[in-house]
Amino acid sequence: MLAAAINPNVGAWRLAPMASEIEAQVVRWIAELAGFPPHGGGLLVSGGNMANMVGFLAARAAVPSHDVRRAGLSGGPRLRVYASEETHTWIHKAADLSGLGTDAITWIRTDARQRMDVTALRAAIERDVEVGARPMLVVGTAGSVSTGAVDPLPEIAAVCKQAGAWFHVDGAYGGFAALAAGAPPDLRGLALADSVALDPHKWLYAPLEAGCTLVRRPGALRDAFSYHPAYYHFGQEATNYLDLGPQNSRGFRALKVWLALQHAGRSGCLRMIEDDMRLSRRLYERVAEHSELEACTQELSITTFRYVPHDLSSHAGSREVAAYLDALNRDLLERVQNSGEAFVSNAVVDGRYLLRACIVNFHTGEDDVDALPAIVARLGREADASMRAAGSFPFRTRP
Numbered sequence: 001m002l003a004a005a006i007n008p009n010v011g012a013w014r015l016a017p018m019a020s021e022i023e024a025q026v027v028r029w030i031a032e033l034a035g036f037p038p039h040g041g042g043l044l045v046s047g048g049n050m051a052n053m054v055g056f057l058a059a060r061a062a063v064p065s066h067d068v069r070r071a072g073l074s075g076g077p078r079l080r081v082y083a084s085e086e087t088h089t090w091i092h093k094a095a096d097l098s099g100l101g102t103d104a105i106t107w108i109r110t111d112a113r114q115r116m117d118v119t120a121l122r123a124a125i126e127r128d129v130e131v132g133a134r135p136m137l138v139v140g141t142a143g144s145v146s147t148g149a150v151d152p153l154p155e156i157a158a159v160c161k162q163a164g165a166w167f168h169v170d171g172a173y174g175g176f177a178a179l180a181a182g183a184p185p186d187l188r189g190l191a192l193a194d195s196v197a198l199d200p201h202k203w204l205y206a207p208l209e210a211g212c213t214l215v216r217r218p219g220a221l222r223d224a225f226s227y228h229p230a231y232y233h234f235g236q237e238a239t240n241y242l243d244l245g246p247q248n249s250r251g252f253r254a255l256k257v258w259l260a261l262q263h264a265g266r267s268g269c270l271r272m273i274e275d276d277m278r279l280s281r282r283l284y285e286r287v288a289e290h291s292e293l294e295a296c297t298q299e300l301s302i303t304t305f306r307y308v309p310h311d312l313s314s315h316a317g318s319r320e321v322a323a324y325l326d327a328l329n330r331d332l333l334e335r336v337q338n339s340g341e342a343f344v345s346n347a348v349v350d351g352r353y354l355l356r357a358c359i360v361n362f363h364t365g366e367d368d369v370d371a372l373p374a375i376v377a378r379l380g381r382e383a384d385a386s387m388r389a390a391g392s393f394p395f396r397t398r399p
């Protein structure tokens with residue numbers, strides 16, 4: 001409300017000096033909160049997609065062999081991008097909009113915990129270099145959208161260094177947990193990245209819209225975005241945000257994040273994140289204790305699980321039963337969402353359709369977590385009964 005009432009244009013320092021300085025401070029605080037070097041650069045954008053795209057375009061502008069911004073892609077070697085199969089779909093849009101095309105992405109397989117397989121990454125880069133292509137960018141994920149998996153970021157950083165590739169980390173969801181107690185140690189590896197995307201409107205609880213791109217080298221964003229037409233006379237002595245990102249006119253997104261950080265402080269933010277992770281682990285345990293639920297994964301504040309009727313639990317490996325369980329849990333998801341009692345989303349892990357509880361709400365408490373398994377099991381029984389009545393059950397007689 002304050003930002004809308006003041007309505008500054010945070011595209012240039014001269015237009016909004018106070019708001020520009022507040023944004024600069026927010027960017028530094030976000031870097032400190034995530035353990036990223038605070039004296040690089042960065043800016044606020046609309047959300048995770050844009051924050052990642054800005055990192056992607058910074059990587060494209062940093063290709064040493066030719067001036068991509070001027071000459072386009074035809075003026076140099078074929079550029080390649082590497083990302084794990086669990087990478088969020090922003091990368092499709094980035095590859096598409098940047099002109100590289102989605103075929104420029106090499107999808108790197110993941111291990112049993114949905115983390116990028118770094119041996120496969122190394123091999124893919126070697127193959128591309130042999131045929132004259134240029135490894136432009138490797139994307140590591142710090143908290144994947146489906147399960148919260150954290151890629152082996154320090155190992156990926158070492159591969160990037162050796163290959164001369166830009167290292168971008170998508171920490172839109174998980175980045176703020178980097179310094180939290182109980183977070184995977186690999187998360188701290190985001191400090192080694194050339195650029196990082198973080199989403200204050202996810203785990204920093206900021207109101208929509210608020211994403212943030214951080215870069216290690218202060219000039220990296222200016223090199224990727226700046227143009228100086230005659231009608232912009234803003235001087236170089238101060239930070240003019242129109243030089244650092246795709247927008248020229250831009251609003252005062254920083255104020256709400258600044259106020260929230262002033263209010264909760266670094267320790268308050270970390271405590272809320274740690275609480276969410278603790279609740280997620282508790283949920284995993286409660287689900288595992290329930291005889292009709294199968295606990296599947298737990299990382300950061302995401303727990304995945306599914307409903308498995310008693311009589312199918314020892315047949316879940318059969319193809320028909322697996323297909324039935326997928327259909328059953330798809331139906332169950334709708335029932336849970338429509339019930340108004342709880343809200344979960346879905347994930348597909350190793351081909352299985354799962355329910356996904358991602359806790360990024362400081363109002364969520366132990367009572368909510370403890371209530372969820374019984375709600376899901378009750379609605380699961382209802383879904384199972386109606387699917388069997390409709391003839392969808394995979395066995396003619398009970399197994």
Ligand SMILES: Cc1ncc(COP(=O)(O)O)c(C=O)c1O
Pocket residue numbers: 046047048049050052088090143144145170171172173199211
């Ligand atoms: C890991 C990850 N990256 C990027 C995004 C995209 O963020 P946004 O919806 O804010 O654009 C998401 C959203 O869920 C995400 O989980």
